[in-house]
Amino acid sequence: MFNIRRSLSASSFRHYQQYFLPGDFVVLLSAILGVLYLFHTLWSSEQATKVQIRLDDKIYATYSLNQTREVHVQGKLGESVINIAQGKVRFVKSPCQGQYCVHQAWLSHAGQSAICLPNQVSLELLGATKPYDSLNY
Amino acid sequence: MDIKQIQTTVDDHRIAKLAAFAIALHMLEAVIPSPLPGVKPGLANIVTLYVLYQYGFATAAWVSILRVFASSLLLGQFLAPSFVLSLSGACFSLLALWLLQHLSKDWFGPISLSILAAIAHIGGQLLIVRLWLIPHAGVAYLVPVFAAAAVLFGLINGLITSKLLSKYSG
Numbered sequence: 488m489f490n491i492r493r494s495l496s497a498s499s500f501r502h503y504q505q506y507f508l509p510g511d512f513v514v515l516l517s518a519i520l521g522v523l524y525l526f527h528t529l530w531s532s533e534q535a536t537k538v539q540i541r542l543d544d545k546i547y548a549t550y551s552l553n554q555t556r557e558v559h560v561q562g563k564l565g566e567s568v569i570n571i572a573q574g575k576v577r578f579v580k581s582p583c584q585g586q587y588c589v590h591q592a593w594l595s596h597a598g599q600s601a602i603c604l605p606n607q608v609s610l611e612l613l614g615a616t617k618p619y620d621s622l623n624y
Numbered sequence: 625m626d627i628k629q630i631q632t633t634v635d636d637h638r639i640a641k642l643a644a645f646a647i648a649l650h651m652l653e654a655v656i657p658s659p660l661p662g663v664k665p666g667l668a669n670i671v672t673l674y675v676l677y678q679y680g681f682a683t684a685a686w687v688s689i690l691r692v693f694a695s696s697l698l699l700g701q702f703l704a705p706s707f708v709l710s711l712s713g714a715c716f717s718l719l720a721l722w723l724l725q726h727l728s729k730d731w732f733g734p735i736s737l738s739i740l741a742a743i744a745h746i747g748g749q750l751l752i753v754r755l756w757l758i759p760h761a762g763v764a765y766l767v768p769v770f771a772a773a774a775v776l777f778g779l780i781n782g783l784i785t786s787k788l789l790s791k792y793s794g
Contacts, residue, residue, distance in 0.1 A: 506734075506735060506782075506787065507735060508731055508735075508736070509731055510727070510728070510731035511732060511733050511736045514732065514735070514736040514739055514740060515739060518739050518775045518778075519775060521771070522768060522771045522772045522775055525767055526768040529764050529767055529768050530765070530768060
């Protein structure tokens with residue numbers, strides 16, 4: 488039974504192998520490696536422990552995510568309200584037009600960030616190790 | 625009364641016939657449910673690739689673009705976001721194929737072209753998604769899934785194209 492199955496798969500592999508040119512193996516292998524690399528870099532997010540709030544180009548404050556807190560930051564346009572609760576953080580209110588920062592909703596993984604360009608307020612989540620500096624890169 | 629008729633060439637008829645094949649495959653795919661919107665086998669690309677090998681790049685480009693327009697009209701998605709995604713995917717994969725056709729035929733076969741065109745296809749679509757539909761860094765989270773699907777389906781479509789080519793071009 489196992490012998491039959493093995494010989495079947497071996498013959499079908501040989502059957503498909505005839506369509507591969509040397510370069511095709513190279514392309515397939517590098518494509519698979521590329522996908523694995525993408526999984527590794529984009530999916531290795533750990534839970535964040537702290538949030539760093541920036542105003543303009545300066546660090547405004549750094550808070551632990553374990554304590555519930557409401558932060559009011561006076562930006563270029565007005566007051567941004569940031570909410571920290573249960574290991575998560577979000578923009579609650581922002582005076583900006585697009586409201587992208589508010590729509591990003593709760594963030595909890597290290598390396599995530601919400602940026603309000605109009606009001607020049609941004610927050611970045613920090614973990615034990617910094618995975619990827621998306622703000623300064 | 626003088627009746628003006630558009631003169632069609634043999635090439636036009638061939639393009640129409642091949643585009644019809646591609647449209648049929650596109651329609652077939654539209655009714656297959658997908659676990660994640662956007663992850664599709666891309667069967668119509670088999671036609672594009674086959675045409676590229678048999679009739680050259682110009683015919684392949686016609687077939688691909690015609691397929692995008694006609695399918696979106698049939699599905700009622702013309703000028704909707706999904707049409708823009710479809711078009712950008714087709715344009716990017718055509719651009720990739722245009723570059724890749726200059727590769728050595730002894731080293732790189734349809735499988736290489738299929739995989740790389742599939743990656744270009746999803747790359748073009750994700751670019752539109754990121755820039756226009758979902759302007760959020762969170763899109764990056766989905767990139768590995770789409771890339772994996774592109775490589776898998778690119779490989780399968782490449783194998784199918786190879787088989788078709790070896791059967792019909794001798």
